[in-house]
Amino acid sequence: MKNDTRPRFERKKENIAVLVMILLCIPVLFIYFSFFKNAFFVGGTGAFTLDNFRFLYEPIVLGQRTVQPIGQAFTNTVIFTAISTVCEVVISCMAGYALARMEFTGKRVITFSLLSLRLFPGVLLLIGALYVLMYLGVLNTLFGVIIVAIALRLPGSTFIIRNFFTGIPRDIENSALVDGCNRMTAFFQVIIHMVKPGIASISMFAFMSAWSNYLLFNTLIFNTKTPVLATYLRVLSRNDQMIADYGVFAAMALVYMLPVLVFFFISQKQLMEGNISGGKGI
Amino acid sequence: MIRIEALRKEFDKGVVALDSIDLTFEEGSFVALLGPSGCGKTTTLNCIAGLLEPTSGSIYFDEQEVTNLPPKDRNIGMVFQSYALYPHMKVIDNIAFSLKQKGMPKAERHEKARKMAQKLQIEHLLERMPGELSGGQQQRVSMARALVKEPKVLLLDEPMSNLDARLKIEIRDEIRRIQQDLGVTSIIVTHDQEEAMAMADKIAILDNGHIQQFDTPEMLYHHPANLFVAHFMGNPPMNFIDASVSIREDGTWLQGETFAVRAPAAIAEKLAQMDGKAVVIGVRSHQLDVSLAPAPETLELKLSIVENLGKEVMVSGELGESRIRVTMPDGFAGSYEELTTLRRQGGSVYLGLQKEFNVFDKESGVNLIG
Numbered sequence: 001m002k003n004d005t006r007p008r009f010e011r012k013k014e015n016i017a018v019l020v021m022i023l024l025c026i027p028v029l030f031i032y033f034s035f036f037k038n039a040f041f042v043g044g045t046g047a048f049t050l051d052n053f054r055f056l057y058e059p060i061v062l063g064q065r066t067v068q069p070i071g072q073a074f075t076n077t078v079i080f081t082a083i084s085t086v087c088e089v090v091i092s093c094m095a096g097y098a099l100a101r102m103e104f105t106g107k108r109v110i111t112f113s114l115l116s117l118r119l120f121p122g123v124l125l126l127i128g129a130l131y132v133l134m135y136l137g138v139l140n141t142l143f144g145v146i147i148v149a150i151a152l153r154l155p156g157s158t159f160i161i162r163n164f165f166t167g168i169p170r171d172i173e174n175s176a177l178v179d180g181c182n183r184m185t186a187f188f189q190v191i192i193h194m195v196k197p198g199i200a201s202i203s204m205f206a207f208m209s210a211w212s213n214y215l216l217f218n219t220l221i222f223n224t225k226t227p228v229l230a231t232y233l234r235v236l237s238r239n240d241q242m243i244a245d246y247g248v249f250a251a252m253a254l255v256y257m258l259p260v261l262v263f264f265f266i267s268q269k270q271l272m273e274g275n276i277s278g279g280k281g282i
Numbered sequence: 283m284i285r286i287e288a289l290r291k292e293f294d295k296g297v298v299a300l301d302s303i304d305l306t307f308e309e310g311s312f313v314a315l316l317g318p319s320g321c322g323k324t325t326t327l328n329c330i331a332g333l334l335e336p337t338s339g340s341i342y343f344d345e346q347e348v349t350n351l352p353p354k355d356r357n358i359g360m361v362f363q364s365y366a367l368y369p370h371m372k373v374i375d376n377i378a379f380s381l382k383q384k385g386m387p388k389a390e391r392h393e394k395a396r397k398m399a400q401k402l403q404i405e406h407l408l409e410r411m412p413g414e415l416s417g418g419q420q421q422r423v424s425m426a427r428a429l430v431k432e433p434k435v436l437l438l439d440e441p442m443s444n445l446d447a448r449l450k451i452e453i454r455d456e457i458r459r460i461q462q463d464l465g466v467t468s469i470i471v472t473h474d475q476e477e478a479m480a481m482a483d484k485i486a487i488l489d490n491g492h493i494q495q496f497d498t499p500e501m502l503y504h505h506p507a508n509l510f511v512a513h514f515m516g517n518p519p520m521n522f523i524d525a526s527v528s529i530r531e532d533g534t535w536l537q538g539e540t541f542a543v544r545a546p547a548a549i550a551e552k553l554a555q556m557d558g559k560a561v562v563i564g565v566r567s568h569q570l571d572v573s574l575a576p577a578p579e580t581l582e583l584k585l586s587i588v589e590n591l592g593k594e595v596m597v598s599g600e601l602g603e604s605r606i607r608v609t610m611p612d613g614f615a616g617s618y619e620e621l622t623t624l625r626r627q628g629g630s631v632y633l634g635l636q637k638e639f640n641v642f643d644k645e646s647g648v649n650l651i652g
């Protein structure tokens with residue numbers, strides 16, 4: 001490094017840090033390595049194969065069981081993820097804005113309970129949720145799971161986005177009001193643009209949590225008519241002979257992971273840019 | 283014309299930010315709201331803009347009552363202290379934003395924005411984002427944005443407090459010029475009395491949510507309504523001397539601890555009924571005669587500092603409780619060196635009151651002369 005002007009002892013420390021990091025990375029790299037090896041190469045011979053990916057389009061036989069193609073589970077997961085992400089983002093934006101900017105009674109109580117609900121483990125609420133769904137007659141349906149999933153996540157994301165709204169300079173909002181907006185048009189033409197990083201981050205988390213949601217489907221859906229990717233994967237690991245086929249398993253995991261990666265790369269640009277000020281230093 | 287009647291604004295927890303504000307702004311005039319921090323200037327402005335709802339009282343634009351109209355229906359332009367440009371829009375869209383809200387087609391509103399930008403000499407910046415502008419440039423953009431809709435009223439909330447001293451003066455002249463060109467009624471908030479004096483036709487002085495005086499800069503300077511305004515206005519600040527009124531056969535005297543001076547006829551007349559009243563004499567440096575020799579009816583000022591300001595010499599010292607600062611008048615006998623020597627020897631100069639000065643009631647602060 002030509003322009004490295006740091007003192008020597010600091011560079012020496014850095015070398016040690018790099019070494020430690022490499023050592024720590026080796027096991028992780030090994031996992032990745034065997035993961036891809038399992039997915040793309042035949043166990044004994046080491047020849048390249050896409051055989052493990054057959055579950056994408058046809059039923060496959062593992063031991064004594066037939067595994068249905070992934071199509072149905074994939075569709076369900078996409079529907080579930082899309083609906084719950086969109087609802088979560090829209091609702092928490094509206095609620096967060098109201099909590100940040102409007103005056104109404106009970107505002108403090110609501111804000112405080114958002115925070116405490118966020119700290120409360122959602123699993124504990126599942127039994128209650130089960131009865132509520134039963135009462136509403138939507139137990140065992142995708143719709144029921146969607147409601148619960150959104151409800152469990154709303155406090156957290158509302159709280160996060162509320163803080164983004166609070167950070168917007170009031171002058172900018174006032175300026176929009178003076179310039180001919182009402183609250184609604186000001187929200188969509190000005191405010192929303194200034195919380196883009198916040199929206200990116202809550203939608204990112206909403207997406208990831210919905211995509212990988214296993215708990216709710218495992219508890220609130222009892223039959224195999226509504227499979228999602230998470231429960232689909234489980235079928236595989238619950239092999240009768242107690243021996244999982246790691247090749248297929250790795251291949252499925254890869255398919256499972258792909259959309260998350262794609263989504264992450266799309267939204268991370270938004271996550272990184274964080275300019276919400278409207279002028280010099282204020 | 284803008285008329286404010288009995289305006290009152292309370293915030294939560296009983297904070298009274300404004301109380302019984304009555305003001306009338308003439309059409310096309312430039313008015314400054316001046317006062318110390320927290321006195322309610324921004325609150326007044328926001329009530330006029332409709333961004334805050336008054337607790338009571340009413341606001342009229344011409345004869346139309348606007349007290350409960352939302353800001354967008356008041357046709358106002360506003361410049362904020364932080365400029366408050368929309369960070370996600372190009373400068374030209376920032377300027378044209380209010381026209382867009384009116385549903386004006388794009389070509390037309392860009393045309394208007396461009397014209398306004400020309401007036402403010404920022405055409406070359408139109409394609410930039412606000413984040414890519416300097417403070418002064420942002421300031422101009424926000425001016426253009428406020429003016430492009432041809433507002434009935436232009437409101438400016440400390441528009442120059444983020445600029446450096448030289449730019450401040452430049453922009454100040456610019457604002458004044460454009461205001462006069464367009465003839466738009468304007469209200470500027472500031473806590474800089476010099477700025478207010480330089481720009482405004484009339485100045486409203488606020489303290490603690492009350493109007494102290496609403497008058498022209500000259501009147502505020504020469505005839506402050508009370509001690510607060512007198513303290514606030516003018517640079518160098520007015521000198522204050524404690525005294526009491528004493529009416530004798532040979533005239534009306536102002537009696538201090540170490541002096542007694544006879545009040546000039548005009549002032550004596552005003553003090554006629556006030557024998558024995560504790561007052562404060564308010565006198566500006568140019569209203570004082572200075573001499574090196576003692577004389578009857580003069581105030582002895584024991585020198586503590588002698589400063590050479592280049593174009594003039596200023597001395598200051600204690601007179602009773604209060605500190606007095608006087609610049610030496612043109613043609614004063616003593617030189618800077620003489621005065622410093624005098625100071626070292628513990629000497630004094632003698633101040634004579636001229637015909638004009640102000641006398642305030644010590645208790646209520648009201649100007650007894652003005």
Ligand SMILES: Nc1ncnc2c1ncn2[C@@H]1O[C@H](COP(=O)(O)OP(=O)(O)OP(=O)(O)O)[C@@H](O)[C@H]1O
Binds near residue numbers: 299
């Ligand atoms: N939203 C609010 N809630 C409660 N009190 C407020 C609020 N806004 C202003 N105040 C109070 O009202 C008073 C006047 O405030 P205002 O902002 O008008 O002062 P200002 O004259 O503009 O001061 P500055 O020169 O510092 O801007 C202050 O005492 C302030 O604390």
Ligand SMILES: [Mg+2]
Binds near residue numbers: 323324325
């Ligand atoms: Mg203010």
